[in-house]
Amino acid sequence: MMIPFTYTRYKNSVLASIISLIGSSFIVGGVFLGVAFVAESVTGNSGKAVNIEELAGAVLSGALIAAMGWLLTRWAKRIAEKKLKKELKAAKSVHVCSHCGNSLAPDDVFCFKCGTRRGSR
Numbered sequence: 001m002m003i004p005f006t007y008t009r010y011k012n013s014v015l016a017s018i019i020s021l022i023g024s025s026f027i028v029g030g031v032f033l034g035v036a037f038v039a040e041s042v043t044g045n046s047g048k049a050v051n052i053e054e055l056a057g058a059v060l061s062g063a064l065i066a067a068m069g070w071l072l073t074r075w076a077k078r079i080a081e082k083k084l085k086k087e088l089k090a091a092k093s094v095h096v097c098s099h100c101g102n103s104l105a106p107d108d109v110f111c112f113k114c115g116t117r118r119g120s121r
Ligand SMILES: [Zn+2]
Pocket: 097, 098, 099, 100, 101, 102, 111, 112, 113, 114, 115, 116
């Protein structure tokens, strides 16, 4: 089965990757099932006219599953983006002593390890 893997991997979040993978499977599965249901409703009652209600139901159920999958992939994207923003923010707040490389708290003026003033070289 072809799953659009480009949409299923988020490097920074395992959870988002899993949700996205499930969502993608639902999209593919929904389209697959929809087509299968339609094919069955058309070929299932040979000779008789195609049941419009059955056909509509087939299309709807397939579309519904696919829509659920799409929602899941959107959700996964949001999780990954939120996490990325958090990581970027955290990376910005980490500072390193220019002299010894000791990590400094955002409000440290001097390095507590070597005494170098923040920002001096
Ligand atoms: Zn230092």
